[in-house]
Amino acid sequence: MALNSAFRAAVEELRTPGMGTENVGPLLYALVRMTRSWRLMEVGLGYTTPFLAKALKDMATEFEADRTLLSTPGRDERKGVLSVDYYRRNHMAILHAIDDYSVQGSSAPKVLETLRHLELDMVVELHDGDYRGMSRKIDPATLPLDLVWFDCGGLIDYVDFIEEFWPLINADGGMLLLHYTYWDVAKHYTGTEPAQLIPNPIANEIKRQQARAGVNAEFEVLSLLEPHKTRQGSVTVIRKLNRSSMVRDAELEEDLKSFDRDVIRPLPKL
Numbered sequence: 296m297a298l299n300s301a302f303r304a305a306v307e308e309l310r311t312p313g314m315g316t317e318n319v320g321p322l323l324y325a326l327v328r329m330t331r332s333w334r335l336m337e338v339g340l341g342y343t344t345p346f347l348a349k350a351l352k353d354m355a356t357e358f359e360a361d362r363t364l365l366s367t368p369g370r371d372e373r374k375g376v377l378s379v380d381y382y383r384r385n386h387m388a389i390l391h392a393i394d395d396y397s398v399q400g401s402s403a404p405k406v407l408e409t410l411r412h413l414e415l416d417m418v419v420e421l422h423d424g425d426y427r428g429m430s431r432k433i434d435p436a437t438l439p440l441d442l443v444w445f446d447c448g449g450l451i452d453y454v455d456f457i458e459e460f461w462p463l464i465n466a467d468g469g470m471l472l473l474h475y476t477y478w479d480v481a482k483h484y485t486g487t488e489p490a491q492l493i494p495n496p497i498a499n500e501i502k503r504q505q506a507r508a509g510v511n512a513e514f515e516v517l518s519l520l521e522p523h524k525t526r527q528g529s530v531t532v533i534r535k536l537n538r539s540s541m542v543r544d545a546e547l548e549e550d551l552k553s554f555d556r557d558v559i560r561p562l563p564k565l
């Protein structure tokens with residue numbers, strides 16, 4: 296139940312160096328499992344697809360094992376950290392995988408064969424075609440989406456995609472991950488050295504909206520950069536915040552009091 300050597304060997308055929316997702320695959324695997332994201336979407340198939348599917352399968356196996364553990368009498372260290380409430384509900388594992396097979400050199404056409412070889416195809420629903428309009432073809436019983444990985448197209452695609460699919464993302468912590476959101480300015484603007492990675496206009500707008508919303512922001516943003524790359528080297532994660540995850544607009548002292556906690560020293564200004 297891990298990314299063992301057999302898995303690594305099987306997915307190697309899908310790795311396309313120019314797509315730059317060699318670190319994103321394992322990142323997605325860990326994120327899905329950590330955040331217990333059961334309903335997934337990927338736009339732009341390839342190397343990353345089996346990592347998402349494997350995360351779902353391993354997570355389902357772990358879920359059943361934990362459930363059994365919880366119903367077994369006796370003390371256990373892991374039992375001590377598990378939420379009994381969480382294990383009362385069943386979860387549907389699904390990966391909606393969309394591709395129109397329009398890009399030459401993408402490993403998308405080989406994905407299904409690899410999934411079958413790894414016995415992961417049962418958790419994947421392939422949608423062949425343009426992502427635009429695809430929201431209408433998705434079974435509403437498989438919504439909302441807990442994690443969406445968007446790895447396709449250019450600037451206008453981010454706008455089109457977000458317009459159609461943002462409302463389908465779980466308002467309670469659902470995440471949207473966008474690839475290649477930071478640009479190398481030497482390449483895109485001035486041609487000068489040294490190169491600097493800066494948010495592209497889409498990432499900038501997302502961060503600007505968050506900053507403008509201030510304490511009322513209903514999402515948070517984190518960008519992960521690969522400084523050794525000039526392109527395809529960034530992922531921006533946008534996580535929706537439910538009411539209880541939003542910022543409490545109270546200074547530390549006041550906030551501590553609301554938890555009946557003693558006042559501690561002020562936190563240094565970051």
Ligand SMILES: C[S@@+](CC[C@H](N)C(=O)[O-])C[C@H]1O[C@@H](n2cnc3c(N)ncnc32)[C@H](O)[C@@H]1O
Pocket residue numbers: 309311314316338339340341342343344393394395396397398401402403424425426427446447448
């Ligand atoms: C950058 S590649 C995906 C790389 C893949 N995630 C990986 O890790 O190897 C982009 C993919 O998006 C697909 N694509 C491009 N435009 C699309 C569209 N409008 N709708 C659906 N898929 C599209 C291409 O066929 C291609 O397979």
